[in-house]
Amino acid sequence: MSNSSFTSQQLDLSDLTLPKEKTYGRIVLTLAVIVWIVLAFTLVGAFYALLFGIIGWLGHGLLAAHLRAESVKVSERQLPQLYDTFVRVCAKLGVSPMPSLYVVQAGGALNAFATKFGGRNFVVVNSDLLEAFGPSSPEIEFILGHELGHLKSNHISKRILFAPGILMPLIGPAYLRACEASCDRHGAFATSNPQGATSALLALSGGKAHGRILDAGSFADQHNEERGFFVSWHELSSPYPTLSQRVAKILALNNPHFDTRPARHPLAYPLALLTPGGRATSGGANAMIFIVVIGLLAAMAIPAFQKVRTAAQEKTCINNERMIAAAVQQYTLENNKAPAAISDFSGPGKPLAAFPACPSKGHYEIEPQADGTVKVTCSVHGGHSY
Ligand SMILES: [Zn+2]
Numbered sequence: 177m178s179n180s181s182f183t184s185q186q187l188d189l190s191d192l193t194l195p196k197e198k199t200y201g202r203i204v205l206t207l208a209v210i211v212w213i214v215l216a217f218t219l220v221g222a223f224y225a226l227l228f229g230i231i232g233w234l235g236h237g238l239l240a241a242h243l244r245a246e247s248v249k250v251s252e253r254q255l256p257q258l259y260d261t262f263v264r265v266c267a268k269l270g271v272s273p274m275p276s277l278y279v280v281q282a283g284g285a286l287n288a289f290a291t292k293f294g295g296r297n298f299v300v301v302n303s304d305l306l307e308a309f310g311p312s313s314p315e316i317e318f319i320l321g322h323e324l325g326h327l328k329s330n331h332i333s334k335r336i337l338f339a340p341g342i343l344m345p346l347i348g349p350a351y352l353r354a355c356e357a358s359c360d361r362h363g364a365f366a367t368s369n370p371q372g373a374t375s376a377l378l379a380l381s382g383g384k385a386h387g388r389i390l391d392a393g394s395f396a397d398q399h400n401e402e403r404g405f406f407v408s409w410h411e412l413s414s415p416y417p418t419l420s421q422r423v424a425k426i427l428a429l430n431n432p433h434f435d436t437r438p439a440r441h442p443l444a445y446p447l448a449l450l451t452p453g454g455r456a457t458s459g460g461a462n463a464m465i466f467i468v469v470i471g472l473l474a475a476m477a478i479p480a481f482q483k484v485r486t487a488a489q490e491k492t493c494i495n496n497e498r499m500i501a502a503a504v505q506q507y508t509l510e511n512n513k514a515p516a517a518i519s520d521f522s523g524p525g526k527p528l529a530a531f532p533a534c535p536s537k538g539h540y541e542i543e544p545q546a547d548g549t550v551k552v553t554c555s556v557h558g559g560h561s562y
């Protein structure tokens with residue numbers, strides 16, 4: 177692998193976002209807008225969306241407060257080497273104003289993320305990444321570049337607006353994977369050394385101790401070799417491209433051997449269709465969106481159920497009216513006069529063994545007519561002549 181930078185030949189600052197991110201983004205946005213409109217027009221949906229929006233906002237505010245108060249804010253005086261790297265990467269990617277950068281100890285997890293609260297942008301790097309690679313390393317440049325890519329592409333704000341679309345199977349995860357792939361290109365553009373990009377990704381897979389000595393090519397080839405049903409299903413339902421694919425995409429910038437699009441197992445698609453998308457914003461927000469969708473379904477299902485129930489009650493009541501009218505007519509025929517009271521035709525051994533009750537608790541008024549028909553009126557369901 178050459179040590180030359182690929183920024184000048186293969187990557188251009190104006191062309192880091194992949195076309196498929198834009199295409200999938202438009203589909204996801206369309207689906208999301210439909211869901212938001214339905215939510216806005218159903219009272220229950222709007223209520224849940226508002227309630228969980230407020231809960232999500234409060235939770236996010238607490239997370240931001242934790243960062244601001246408990247994590248180390250990087251500055252000229254605090255971790256100055258890392259600060260220099262961050263200034264350099266922000267300038268290279270044209271991110272201005274500079275977000276706040278924080279370092280947080282997270283129990284050994286190799287992770288970094290970008291977030292936003294109250295109009296302020298944050299980039300957070302776990303301390304283990306810093307310890308593994310060093311503050312001025314190409315790996316840190318790649319990681320900072322990737323996270324700045326999320327902020328530059330407005331991924332954080334979009335995840336809220338796009339959330340219902342992101343929850344859809346197939347297209348939701350496909351959109352998230354495209355976002356990550358675009359951000360890897362931002363990271364690759366940000367680093368001065370192509371190997372930094374791959375060894376940062378290799379460390380995520382193989383651990384920080386060996387990230388730099390693992391063979392990137394062999395790892396990238398795993399992407400072409402592992403094409404079975406389960407790997408395909410995993411790929412289709414995952415919000416991230418697989419690490420072997422991400423390494424392959426970086427290597428492909430310099431080496432066409434890695435520029436492959438291996439096919440997926442066809443049976444994986446129907447199964448992925450049954451696997452909801454995820455990671456709309458964070459774990460908590462995902463649960464929130466899930467509940468919103470359930471609320472929306474309930475909002476649509478409950479009136480439909482009530483409608484069916486009302487129709488069934490009316491049908492029963494009209495049946496009752498018909499039975500009452502028939503019993504009155506039978507009594508009239510047998511006795512040559514209309515009944516004077518309900519007890520005349522209703523009771524054991526009489527035309528109507530038991531007087532029926534309206535399922536909606538209506539009261540019946542019975543009016544035998546001169547022409548022999550009987551008008552039965554329910555106080556709830558109205559009158560009919562029989
Ligand atoms: Zn990312």
Ligand SMILES: [Zn+2]
Binds near residue numbers: 493536537538554558
């Ligand atoms: Zn009735």
